[in-house]
Amino acid sequence: MAVSSLPPVQIGVESADCCIIGSSPVVQRIAQLVQQIGPTDAPVLISGASGTGKGLVARTVHLSSRRRERPLVTVRCAGVEESLLENELFGREAAAPTGTPHNRCGPIELAEGGTLFLDQVSDIPLGVQARLLRVLEDGCYRPAGSTREVRADVRMLAATNRPLEREVGAGRFREGLYYRLNVMTIELPLLQEHPEDIPELVEHFLRTRPVGSTPHRIQPDVLEALVRYDWPGNVRELAKVLERAQMLASDHLITLDALPQGILQVMAAPASKSASPRHLREVERRHVLEVLQGEKWNKLRAANALGISRRALYRLIEKYGLENNTLGGCLEPQKDRRLKDHCPSEGAATVRNRTGEVKPGNRRCAL
Numbered sequence: 001m002a003v004s005s006l007p008p009v010q011i012g013v014e015s016a017d018c019c020i021i022g023s024s025p026v027v028q029r030i031a032q033l034v035q036q037i038g039p040t041d042a043p044v045l046i047s048g049a050s051g052t053g054k055g056l057v058a059r060t061v062h063l064s065s066r067r068r069e070r071p072l073v074t075v076r077c078a079g080v081e082e083s084l085l086e087n088e089l090f091g092r093e094a095a096a097p098t099g100t101p102h103n104r105c106g107p108i109e110l111a112e113g114g115t116l117f118l119d120q121v122s123d124i125p126l127g128v129q130a131r132l133l134r135v136l137e138d139g140c141y142r143p144a145g146s147t148r149e150v151r152a153d154v155r156m157l158a159a160t161n162r163p164l165e166r167e168v169g170a171g172r173f174r175e176g177l178y179y180r181l182n183v184m185t186i187e188l189p190l191l192q193e194h195p196e197d198i199p200e201l202v203e204h205f206l207r208t209r210p211v212g213s214t215p216h217r218i219q220p221d222v223l224e225a226l227v228r229y230d231w232p233g234n235v236r237e238l239a240k241v242l243e244r245a246q247m248l249a250s251d252h253l254i255t256l257d258a259l260p261q262g263i264l265q266v267m268a269a270p271a272s273k274s275a276s277p278r279h280l281r282e283v284e285r286r287h288v289l290e291v292l293q294g295e296k297w298n299k300l301r302a303a304n305a306l307g308i309s310r311r312a313l314y315r316l317i318e319k320y321g322l323e324n325n326t327l328g329g330c331l332e333p334q335k336d337r338r339l340k341d342h343c344p345s346e347g348a349a350t351v352r353n354r355t356g357e358v359k360p361g362n363r364r365c366a367l
């Protein structure tokens with residue numbers, strides 16, 4: 001059977017770059033979830049805004065599963081016409097004019113024994129969703145032009161940057177498929193929700209994505225600007241800014257001149273103004289913590305007192321990394337402390353590579 005790589009389909013595991021970086025409670029919780037969920041065969045729904053690391057998490061889940069030696073096949077579902085997506089996803093079995101079967105492998109078949117990653121799953125048309133649901137429920141599908149059912153041994157991962165519940169409500173996403181995909185969910189935070197990870201991410205990107213052969217250093221006021229900026233493009237934007245800054249740096253030292261105007265404006269703004277969104281989050285965090293403590297960590301009572309569902313409360317607990325020994329404090333000093341304490345040469349920890357081999361000396365990798 002001929003194997004072809006088709007336009008919206010990306011095949012293979014990108015080997016580099018599979019470290020989830022960050023010591024904040026919310027990123028640690030994600031890393032822990034990946035470790036727990038990875039080895040299972042359950043579908044996983046990964047949600048988060050653009051650039052928050054959905055693709056990275058999908059690769060990491062695959063690499064921590066028993067399927068890691070088999071392919072990870074990514075299908076980018078956004079903007080692909082229904083018939084094209086259907087044809088490509090499920091493959092085609094057709095008779096050539098000579099009568100010789102001329103088959104085309106779809107990604108489901110290419111991912112046999114491995115993982116199928118449906119990126120931007122909310123863009124999949126309803127008809128294709130029904131067929132995918134069958135793969136999840138019965139483990140089989142019928143390629144175009146075929147009379148036989150094909151069994152599929154794939155684990156499904158899906159990513160979305162739109163809340164799927166809302167898509168279900170609007171009739172654009174099948175409820176059945178939503179519930180099948182939503183067995184395990186990983187919600188990725190905006191970078192502005194864990195600014196304390198920025199120094200670690202900066203160091204990671206300068207080390208793993210260097211421009212030129214001499215490593216770049218960074219001035220403390222640059223790091224401060226990066227921590228204070230709000231990052232609408234999330235971690236991807238940070239990586240791009242650092243790539244550009246390395247190109248513009250003189251003598252391999254990144255100074256404020258190498259940053260885009262938008263980030264420099266943050267430094268010019270009064271601290272209280274730029275800090276206000278975080279201040280709001282801090283108010284929310286403290287309030288949730290106080291209610292939880294007031295209710296002696298009884299989640300049902302705390303959720304009732306806050307006027308939200310228990311699920312929403314669990315999300316807030318996860319978002320702010322709250323535990324019943326959490327002290328009421330402010331996020332800002334913690335962020336500042338991280339900025340001050342951050343030293344690339346200190347705190348060397350172990351890092352495990354793709355094959356599970358442990359290498360000393362790198363900062364840290366959760367997996």
Ligand SMILES: Nc1ncnc2c1ncn2[C@@H]1O[C@H](COP(=O)(O)OP(=O)(O)OP(=O)(O)O)[C@@H](O)[C@H]1O
Nearest residue numbers: 019020021049050051052053054055056161235236
């Ligand atoms: N916690 C993290 N640690 C290290 N690198 C990260 C982290 N989060 C994201 N990245 C890096 O940021 C970039 C963007 O991540 P990724 O492509 O996975 O985002 P995404 O959520 O899939 O975005 P989109 O919705 O636009 O597809 C990648 O280079 C990824 O490796």
Ligand SMILES: [Mg+2]
Nearest residue numbers: 054055119159
């Ligand atoms: Mg992506």
